[in-house]
Amino acid sequence: MRLMKKGFVGLILGCVSNSAFAISELWLDRYAYDAIQQGLNKKDISVYHKKRGDLDNYPLSGYADYRAFLFDLKNKTPEEVNQFSKEFADYPFSVSIRADYLNALIATKNWPYLIAYQTELPRDQDYQCWYYTAFYHENELDTAFDGAKLLWLDGERSLALVIPFSHIGIRPVNELIT
Numbered sequence: 001m002r003l004m005k006k007g008f009v010g011l012i013l014g015c016v017s018n019s020a021f022a023i024s025e026l027w028l029d030r031y032a033y034d035a036i037q038q039g040l041n042k043k044d045i046s047v048y049h050k051k052r053g054d055l056d057n058y059p060l061s062g063y064a065d066y067r068a069f070l071f072d073l074k075n076k077t078p079e080e081v082n083q084f085s086k087e088f089a090d091y092p093f094s095v096s097i098r099a100d101y102l103n104a105l106i107a108t109k110n111w112p113y114l115i116a117y118q119t120e121l122p123r124d125q126d127y128q129c130w131y132y133t134a135f136y137h138e139n140e141l142d143t144a145f146d147g148a149k150l151l152w153l154d155g156e157r158s159l160a161l162v163i164p165f166s167h168i169g170i171r172p173v174n175e176l177i178t
Contacts, residue, residue, distance in 0.1 A: 025057075026058075028054065029054060029055055029057065029058035030058070032051040032054035032055055032058075033055060033058055033060055033061070033064060035047055035051055036048050036051050036052070036055070036064045036067075036068075037064065037067070040064075040067045040068065040071065043071075045068060045071050045072075048064065048067075048068040048071075052064065052065075052068075062088055062091050063091070063093070065088070066088065066091065066093045066097075069084055069097075070100060073100060073101055073104045074104040074105070074107065074108045074110070076101070077113070078113055078116045078117035081097065081101045081117065082117075084097065085097050085098070099127075101117065102114065102117070102118065102122075102127060102130070105117065106130050109137070111133075111134040111135075111137040111138050112134075112138060114130065114131070114134040115131075115134050115135065115138060115140075118131055118134075121147075125151065128147070128151060129151060131147070132144050132147035132148050132151070135147065136148075
């Protein structure tokens, strides 16, 4: 009987110590995650690189990976973005990475990457304008002008299309602005 009590007490102490270890490990993971987030808020990617290994089993690590991936998004290749999107497809942010990347490409006027990444006509009209603008800047003029004509003849007024295509005379610029 005495041996059973010692075994039972040992079992309970073992469970408590394992539980305490798990709680402290979770606390350390949370601390590393918070440090990464604070570093990224300060635009310091080095904190992510130093502490990312501590988050391997932390359930929110994908969000830190996402923020770190956005850090230099404008310099990522379409292949890198597609791979990241596939790897994190189960996360809610995976649906916004496409627009984030397109916006980065537009802001940097990286027309070759925009064409390589956006292989089909975008759904959003502003992105359609930029899509055809990219073809224009890459000297694929037939595609660019055909697309511009479709958009302008559709009757939608998008100022994103005015600047690169105003000289072709499909519609006067002042009509688009009113």
